[in-house]
Amino acid sequence: MKKIEVVAAIIKFNDKILCVQRGQNKLPYIAEKFEFPGGKIEIGESKEEALARELSEELNIVAAIQSLFLTVVHQYPDFELTMHSFIAEVATQEITLNEHIDSKWLTVNELQQLDWAAADIPIVNKLIANG
Numbered sequence: 001m002k003k004i005e006v007v008a009a010i011i012k013f014n015d016k017i018l019c020v021q022r023g024q025n026k027l028p029y030i031a032e033k034f035e036f037p038g039g040k041i042e043i044g045e046s047k048e049e050a051l052a053r054e055l056s057e058e059l060n061i062v063a064a065i066q067s068l069f070l071t072v073v074h075q076y077p078d079f080e081l082t083m084h085s086f087i088a089e090v091a092t093q094e095i096t097l098n099e100h101i102d103s104k105w106l107t108v109n110e111l112q113q114l115d116w117a118a119a120d121i122p123i124v125n126k127l128i129a130n131g
């Protein structure tokens with residue numbers, strides 16, 4: 001089974017968290033799901049370097065990446081995903097959606113309103129549990 005390793009950012013601004021929506025995808029269980037921005041680690045990159053690059057490419061933002069929050073291993077029908085999520089902070093809510101179709105800044109208690117990618121559910125649940 002194919003394995004994919006990605007990094008993702010839980011981006012905070014005051015009490016809000018940035019949630020971004022993927023576009024169409026050949027994999028129906030990924031298409032139009034909400035996720036935390038990020039992507040695959042390239043050869044030679046640290047996790048933090050990969051995340052900084054992805055946030056710049058996807059959203060034109062510079063975020064202060066803080067600490068590892070949770071690593072999730074999730075079995076999708078076509079691949080096994082290992083996702084390292086990091087807490088990050090931004091100084092402004094201004095973003096540009098270069099790859100995503102929608103975005104929302106939500107409080108922790110609002111996160112469950114969204115249709116998340118399955119691998120993100122443990123992250124959302126831990127954020128809620130932590131308050």
Ligand SMILES: Nc1nc2c([nH]c(=O)n2[C@H]2C[C@H](O)[C@@H](COP(=O)(O)OP(=O)(O)OP(=O)(O)O)O2)c(=O)[nH]1
Nearest residue numbers: 006007008030035036037038039040081117119120
């Ligand atoms: N960045 C990110 N990816 C996630 C999350 N949840 C989740 O299941 N994924 C999955 C979707 C993708 O299969 C993979 C991320 O890869 P990617 O962002 O490079 O996206 P992709 O497969 O569409 O891109 P690509 O092969 O065309 O480069 O991880 C999440 O919260 N953030």
